Amino acid sequence: MLQRGANVLLIEARAEAGGSIRSERTTEGYVVENGPNTVVSKDPALLEHFAELGIADVRLRAERAGAKRYVVKDGKPVLLPNSPPTLLATPLLPLASKLRILAEPLLPRATTPDESVATFFARRLGSELMEQFIDPFVAGIYAGDPHSLSVQSSFPALWEAEQRSGSIVLGMITKATQRKPDNGEAKKPQMKSEMLSFHDGLATWPRAIAGRSVSGSGSTHPRRRCASAPRAGSLMCTAMDNHSQCRPIRSSWRLPRR
Numbered sequence: 001m002l003q004r005g006a007n008v009l010l011i012e013a014r015a016e017a018g019g020s021i022r023s024e025r026t027t028e029g030y031v032v033e034n035g036p037n038t039v040v041s042k043d044p045a046l047l048e049h050f051a052e053l054g055i056a057d058v059r060l061r062a063e064r065a066g067a068k069r070y071v072v073k074d075g076k077p078v079l080l081p082n083s084p085p086t087l088l089a090t091p092l093l094p095l096a097s098k099l100r101i102l103a104e105p106l107l108p109r110a111t112t113p114d115e116s117v118a119t120f121f122a123r124r125l126g127s128e129l130m131e132q133f134i135d136p137f138v139a140g141i142y143a144g145d146p147h148s149l150s151v152q153s154s155f156p157a158l159w160e161a162e163q164r165s166g167s168i169v170l171g172m173i174t175k176a177t178q179r180k181p182d183n184g185e186a187k188k189p190q191m192k193s194e195m196l197s198f199h200d201g202l203a204t205w206p207r208a209i210a211g212r213s214v215s216g217s218g219s220t221h222p223r224r225r226c227a228s229a230p231r232a233g234s235l236m237c238t239a240m241d242n243h244s245q246c247r248p249i250r251s252s253w254r255l256p257r258r
């Protein structure tokens with residue numbers, strides 16, 4: 001928005017912008033992440049965005065060795081499966097669960113408009129896989145309960161795969177092998193998926209955005225709560241201060257035309 005010349009008003013209820021992203025460095029020099037620790041992307045636009053914010057050089061990429069993750073089972077480290085063949089070979093699941101996974105393409109598709117992450121994976125892949133893998137995975141990404149999260153919002157690609165092909169496995173294979181129609185548009189540049197953070201933690205990113213809105217034409221208002229919703233074509237905000245008194249802090253501004 002700043003690039004397009006908008007006068008950005010950043011209103012944040014907490015002391016620092018970033019929401020769940022909160023990083024701190026201890027006196028011993030360690031970086032502690034209180035929320036998310038990495039972001040995964042294969043969109044070159046994100047790297048351009050980091051360069052534009054001046055934080056591309058302090059970004060950290062996960063080492064290839066990090067692709068292998070282990071869990072401790074019966075006192076021994078066991079490789080976490082990261083592909084369909086390793087899922088079928090893993091000693092973490094009994095044979096019955098593996099057969100259940102192989103039967104996934106034969107199961108009927110959902111008829112409900114949405115369901116919880118837990119119901120979706122238990123229905124498609126069995127409750128054992130849901131409890132052993134999906135539950136810890138969801139806790140790691142969303143710090144949430146798979147019984148309360150919507151699968152359509154949390155795993156849209158898998159939900160769409162089932163809707164499209166009646167099966168997660170078939171849907172993903174179809175998508176991977178499908179040729180995109182040539183609509184004459186220039187192809188978007190592609191890059192390999194990267195798992196990223198920064199030398200001082202993930203909060204480097206929202207801090208840079210907040211800093212930019214101060215140094216640009218915008219302004220930042222920490223510990224202020226935005227109390228009104230955007231209106232058509234313009235944004236009007238009122239801030240509520242610590243004493244719960246409502247007061248307008250800025251008049252409305254128009255979004256720039258593309």
Ligand SMILES: Cc1cc2nc3c(=O)[nH]c(=O)nc-3n(C[C@H](O)[C@H](O)[C@H](O)COP(=O)(O)OP(=O)(O)OC[C@H]3O[C@@H](n4cnc5c(N)ncnc54)[C@H](O)[C@@H]3O)c2cc1C
Nearest residue numbers: 011012013014019020035036037038140141142143225226
């Ligand atoms: C423990 C944990 C670990 C996670 N790990 C990962 C991970 O490794 N990788 C990953 O990709 N995702 C991870 N996530 C998910 C990720 O953090 C969230 O998806 C993402 O941060 C959501 O960003 P957001 O801006 O939509 O919301 P939030 O992070 O919730 O930010 C919303 C912000 O808006 C402010 N706000 C709300 N209402 C108002 C108001 N009325 N006025 C002013 N300010 C207001 C809040 O104070 C807050 O700062 C994790 C989440 C948690 C909790």
